[in-house]
Each structure stands twice: as structure tokens, then as C-alpha cells.
Amino acid sequence: MDDLPSFRPLGLLGACLFPGLGHILNGEVRRGVYIASGILGLFLSGLLVGGIDTIDSKEDRPWFLGQALVGPLTFAVDFVHQHHFKVLDPQTKQLRSAYPGEGRGPNGVAVSPSTPPNIKSIGKMNELGTLFSTVAGMINVIVIIDAGWPTRRQQQGKA
Numbered sequence: 116m117d118d119l120p121s122f123r124p125l126g127l128l129g130a131c132l133f134p135g136l137g138h139i140l141n142g143e144v145r146r147g148v149y150i151a152s153g154i155l156g157l158f159l160s161g162l163l164v165g166g167i168d169t170i171d172s173k174e175d176r177p178w179f180l181g182q183a184l185v186g187p188l189t190f191a192v193d194f195v196h197q198h199h200f201k202v203l204d205p206q207t208k209q210l211r212s213a214y215p216g217e218g219r220g221p222n223g224v225a226v227s228p229s230t231p232p233n234i235k236s237i238g239k240m241n242e243l244g245t246l247f248s249t250v251a252g253m254i255n256v257i258v259i260i261d262a263g264w265p266t267r268r269q270q271q272g273k274a
Contacts, residue, residue, distance in 0.1 A: 127263030133186055134255050137262025150258050158185050158251035165244015166236045167196045173210060178245050184252030184259075198223075200233045 123141055130137025135151030161169055170192045172179045182189045201210040202225035218229025236244065
């Protein structure tokens with residue numbers, strides 16, 4: 116029974132809220148900082164490469180499910196994307212990406228001609244950005260499990 120990892124609910128909850136926080140709450144501060152910088156670096160690299168359009172719960176739902184595993188940060192980015200960078204279609208009354216030459220008017224309604232609120236990345240840039248941010252979420256699942264059920268690690272200097 117001594118070899119089984121113990122369950123740490125606070126670590127599990129912290130890891131779900133923010134990458135690396137679970138390890139910090141478990142007393143592994145350096146490990147938590149490394150985890151946070153790695154996962155957030157990959158997630159933010161995806162945003163940098165592909166733009167804010169890579170996080171889209173409406174148009175890219177399957178990818179968003181993987182990205183959501185990063186935590187509340189993904190939902191905040193998606194909220195900003197949906198409410199500040201999308202336009203409201205005047206006919207269907209649904210949010211969508213702006214077409215070229217179409218902008219965001221009062222109350223977010225699509226108006227033409229105007230400058231789009233964002234230009235959707237195309238080709239490989241969008242794909243790479245989406246992939247980076249989704250992989251960050253999938254790696255975070257491993258981190259969440261490790262924070263909730265930590266295994267014994269050898270201390271540095273011990274054989």
C-alpha cells in the first residue's frame with residue numbers, strides 16, 4: 116500500500132484552474148513554474164502563430180474541446196473572440212467571422228464596406244496555431260493527473 120500514490124484533491128483542483136498551479140499547491144514550486152511556462156508558452160505560441168481565431172468554440176468545436184483542457188484561460192480567450200472579433204449576421208442573427216470588406220457596426224452587426232475586426236489566418240498558419248493550442252490542452256491533462264495523483268520522485272542527490 117505504501118507504493119500507491121496518494122490522492123491530492125487540492126492539487127487536482129489547482130491544476131484544473133491553471134496549468135502548474137496544482138504542483139505549486141502540492142509544494143513543488145519549481146516544477147509548477149516549469150509546467151506553467153511550458154503549457155502556457157505552447158498555448159500562447161498557438162495564438163501568436165494563428166491569431167485569436169484559432170480559439171473558436173462555435174466554428175471549430177472539436178478543436179476547442181482539446182484547447183479547453185488548458186483551463187479557464189481558453190474560455191476567456193474564446194469569450195473575447197466571440198464578443199469582440201465576430202460579427203452578428205443581419206439575416207440569421209448568429210455570430211460568425213467577418214467576410215472580407217465587412218466590419219463590425221453598432222451592437223456587433225455586420226456592416227459593409229468596412230474594415231474587418233480581425234483577418235482570419237489562412238492555410239498552415241491557422242492549422243499550426245490551432246494544433247499548438249490543442250496540444251497544450253492535451254499535455255495539461257497529463258499534468259492534471261500528475262498533480263492529483265503524484266508519484267514518488269527521487270530527490271536530487273539521492274540514489
